Amino acid sequence: MSLEVVTELPRHLLSIGDLNHDQALLILDTAEELAKISDAPIKKLPTLRGRTIVNLFYEDSTRTRISFEAAAKRLSADVINFSAKGSSVSKGESLKDTALTLQAMGADAVVLRHPESGAANRLAGWTNGVVINAGDGTHEHPTQALLDAFTIRRHLGSVGSDLKGKHISIVGDVLHSRVARSNVLLLNLLGAKVTLVAPPTLIPVGVESWPVEVSYAIDEVLPEVDAVMMLRVQSERMQNSFFPSTREYSRLFGLNLDRMNLLQKGALILHPGPMNRGLEISAECADGVQSVILEQVANGVSVRMAVLYLLLGGNIGVGS
Amino acid sequence: MNAGKPVKTVLEQGDISRALTRIAHEIIEKNRGSENLLLLGIPTRGAYLAARLAKIIGSIDKREIPNGVLDITLHRDDLRSRPPRALTPTVIPTGGVEGKIVVLVDDVLFSGRTIRAALDALGEVGRPAQVQLAVLVDRGHRQLPIRADYVGKNLPTSADEIVRVSISEIDEIDQIVIAGANES
Amino acid sequence: MSTYLIKDVELVSGEKVEIGIADGVIMELSNKASQSYENILDGSGCIALPGLVDLHTHLREPGREDAETVLTGTRAAARGGYTAVFAMANTDPVADTAGVVEQVVRLGKEAGWCQVFAVGAVTKDLAGESMAELGAMAHSAAQVRVFSDDGKCVSDSQMMRRALEYVRQFDGVVAQHAQDPKLTVNAQMNEGTVSARLGLRGWPAVAEEAIIARDVLLASHVKSRLHICHVSTAGSVDIIRWAKSRGIDVTAEVTPHHLLLSDDLVESYDPKFKVNPPLRSSEDIAALRMGLADGTIDIVATDHAPHPAEDKECEWAGAANGMIGLETALSVVQKTMVDTGLLTWSQVADRMSITPAKIGRAIGQGIALAVGAPANITIYDPSKNKVVVAQEQISKSKNTPFEGIDLPGQVRHVFFQGNPTMISTEMVAR
Structure with a gap:
């Protein structure tokens, strides 16, 4: 029983700028392994059983949402889709209140798509869960x-x-x-x-x-x-x-x-x-x-599985 | 390295190769030959042990014995107790596992949870005719109803002792040591 | 009225004196007081400055009393060492009539923390389309002399020309918020390397500089007085320097935050760093400091802009522009200008009290300390250091960008028209 020393990812995935070379390669190599699952007769792994992932989408993006949803489900996570499209930044429930609500509901991770740059960074400051940036304004994806x-x-x-x-x-x-x-x-x-x-x-x-x-x-x-x-x-x-x-x-x-x-x-x-x-x-x-x-x-699902696994597959919160 | 802790070498190079040779014979004996065998090692050290066993069986039976690697990480039940681990490639030889007698190979059998995860991982790859288990060391303290078909050495230990298996492919030396408790 | 003697205090000249205060004026200013006073205050280690004057304050009343009121804003001003503030016109309703400016001045008088001068809007409802009744405001009880659409630029060239000309009849000044609106549609931060990386829409320096260039030429043409609010770029400093060298009657202000903070802070996407004009590059900061040091920029003005928490606790683009600054201004100026050797304390008095009062025609304010002068005095201890804590700000809003920054100096005593508003760092109940 030897413990491998592995590269750890940052707590959230907000920007590629938060990753170093080894972390980026770790994600790609992990995705390569997970891509094999897509070819297997049984496409479901128990890895994230009991984890709840919220897809919080303030913009329409069916393809990105479905890709994250498929990735999460292949890892057996529970997925909640929360479409907040049309909630303008100045009206209705604020992003902060939404974040606190999702946290109270026990979300382990929030996948956020938002029309404003930096929204994912802000969300990460308001929630204990993992935040994955699925596109924020004209900032990053x-x-x-x-x-x-x-x-x-x-x-x-x-x-x-x-x-x-x-x-x-x-x-x-x-x-x-x-x-x-x-x-x-x-x-x-x-x-x-x-x-x-x-x-x-x-x-x-x-x-x-x-x-x-x-x-x-x-x-x-x-x-x-x-x-x-x-x-x-x-x-x-x-x-x-x-x-x-x-x-x-x-x-x-x-x-x-x-x-x-x-x-x-x-x-x-x-x-x-x-x-x-x-x-x-x-x-x-x-x-x-x-x-x-x-x-x-097709590769989008494997890569997102890798990201979900590497951010949620271990003990959340002890990483850097 | 183990400052102040007693370290006892329990198997040396010769012991390990003799144990593997014996296991190889037992596998052939139990399965009445080596036809239809597939050896799958559990990373990291089990993978190398599977390759060695395949080579020994092959030299006894004068045939190529297929062997591969089965990564079990995604099926572990202790994922949340530590940071996420990197995945090791699962390698299944052409021909797959369908209808094969799969012998899982690992270095140490302890709680049995690794083997439980391996059985789940194997189920995803396909449906073998039979699954057997070979380990270099069985140190007891099972937490699941799992036992090995082939054991290199039964090693009574206390639960907080550490059994460290070194193999030359990774560690430059073949040996098994027991280190005292509380070593990290 | 009680009488006070401040002992052991240094004037900006370096001379150690005792300052006697009675009947609203400075009775004595000598190394040993000759009369007796009821209250003795310790001024050791401190510098005596004429009460600070802020030409650019948003008091938010009427309309946004949830952010600040005349009472809370002037109390924060007193804590920062101010004895006069100019309340900007972008209230709701806009200060574009005699009624509103008189109300603001009256509320200031009732509060009693410092003197409140009203800034009148240049155009009705700040809409930039038709001129507000500037004369009515000038001749009202508020006696408005500074006119500004601050928050918005008087972008129409003809409107700007007319306003500059018109205010000359009552010795007024137009204070321009220089921002070409077409170049800054939905702009979020300084346009440059940081905005490129963060994907936030850029607010280019040229949008400020182009307006300043136009306005100094207009002021020159019609021979009027022009003031430029919150200068934020190196290019603006160059243009103003050029205009002054040509004898154009232009004055300019810089805010404490533009003297200290740069746009890389926006990387946090924390809207406490969102302000208009935006935080700029470190090269701009250096040019602003040089400009303030050599007199190209005449004064420091806070652009104190309170916003309630919910207007900042949101996505960057949805957040309000603005920062509070009254309580930290003098400390920031010490850190950026005095401790760096760029300004003497005498020059600080000039840039934060005497000249702003002169630009705003603030009678009774900004007068160098002398026997017989009104007792508007700020006693400041430059040796104390303190890390800024947002929740400790007494402004109704807590949106300071300086939270967590170690700032030097502490205001110890403040006198407004002979009455203490702060004694030994404690606010004096009014």
Whole structure:
């Protein structure tokens, strides 16, 4: 009976910035093991039996909620879905009161999706339970980045290794993207080189402090990369003059058949979804052989199982 | 390392290899050969012991004996008593466990809870024809109705003593020691 | 009226004196008092400053008495060493009529903790569309001289021009909250490396600087007096320095929090650090300190902005802007300006009492300590250190950003028009 010394995760998963290299790899490697469960005839493990996980969603995101729900249920946790959509930040029950209510109900973990940046950080200060950030405003979406890295590593790397030497481009509305923020941090942590591609209006002021390169010319970047991640572009950005028209955006920054041919053979196409087909990505690219978009969805469950296991599978509260 | 605590070596290198050889013979004897055998080791040290046993049986019976690794972490009933553990890959040889005689291999049999978890984990992989248990040391103090089919050495201990198994693949030496109580 | 003698106290000149107070004025200021006084107070180790004057205070009454009232706000001011405050106009109803400004001044008089001057709104309901009755407020019993839409910027260039011109007839000043509204829609924090990382919408420095640049040019054109509220960026300091070098009649204020706190504190997403204009970078802080030291920035004003707990105990974006500051201002100035060697105590008296009173035309306030001057006096002990505890603030709201910070100095005695409002660090019941 030997006790392994294992890397511990922080108490909450609020930001990729809270993780170090070993912790990130631990999540990916654990997910790799748990992915096998999805192939097994019996897809349920007793690991989190008796734990209660609340999916607290202030924004519609059916795919993220279902992914967390499936992950929790495969680990035998009890899941409560709490949709608070429409509760504006200034009206109705405050996030703090909701947090205290959930705690009184005995929630061991809260998976929070919220339209405001920092909401998960605030929640973590008000509850004894574990808080998992499932997307907060334009801040971060850590499990999305983890599943993206997991997907990339399955194709371009191996279990136990990081993404050193890989070059990944993130294309689109970086300014408003929590997926981009988490991915920049995680890909950098795992040793990959990251190039952001977007019109200057959609790159944040202060980007020079990020560990990335920035380009406005997608055609120059695509031949260089091992994977390209297309971000969702919301057409309402057009009204605020971030770009003149969806047509122009698509022409300058969209991934289409011609651009796909610029990619190296074996380079991957990712998209966090939901996609605007014909805007940031054309159907041929989304459904082509280089696309791993559907794998991302499947991998999401494994990665979230890993996060739930590593945060809730032990004695909660003694970690750092 | 064990300042002030009595440490007693109970099995040395030769003893361990003799015990494994004996277990190998017993497995062949009980199963009337080695056909249909599958050895699954429980990480960490059980996995290496399973590989060694498979090699010994194979050399006696002149055939390749399939062996693998069965991680039981997600089925443990003591998860909440300590920080989450990293998972070890479960490795099941091609052919799976269906219809096989699976011999679970672990270093020490103590409370029996590990084996209970292993049986659950195995149930998820498939449905073997039979499951048997081989351990290098049985130190008593069972908390569940579980017993081993093959035992390298029965070792009477007090509950707070620590049995430490070292194997050369990890620890550079083959030996089993009993350390006094209260050692961490 | 009782009489008081403060012994063993130092003037800003360094001279050790005894200060005799009777009939609302300073009777004596010498190394040995010649008369006898009923009460003797210990001033050893302390500096005597003219009572502090805050040109920028939100007292919240009428309308948000849950956050602060004239009574509680002026009591907090007294505790911080203030003998006069200017109550900002963004109350509910807005202080855009003679009635409201007179009410605020009357409530201040009744409370008796310090003198309350009312700031009048520049535009009706702070809406920026039509000019409030500035003359009526100026000629009311409140005698308003400072006009501001603070909280909102007078962003329309023509409106700003007219206001600057109009207030000249009664020697008024327009105090601008410089914030281009179009550049700061839903802005949450300083735009820079921290906002990029936190995903909070940026409040760019240029939104402040562009308005200041426009307004100094307008003030120059119409030869009027302009005051810039809560200057927060290095670029603003440069523009004001340039304007002053051209002889433009502009004055400016900086808040204690902008002198000490930087935007990386927002990483906690704790809205106690949410304020408008937002906390800026450490480079901005350095430029603000230099600007205050060399006189480019004329004064320190608190922008004391109380908010009840529920307006801060929420998500960052949903939280109210503002910080309380009256009780900690002098200590923050000591920490950032005096202990760093940037200002002398004489200059502190200038920037926190004499000049703000001059800008606001606060008659009877901001007068250097001298025999015959009104007895508005703050006795301050710079040697005491204390960690700020939010719950110990006597403002009705506890939203201080300085909680947990070790600040130097402690106000020991305060006299307002000859009456003590604080003796030996204890508030004197009114």
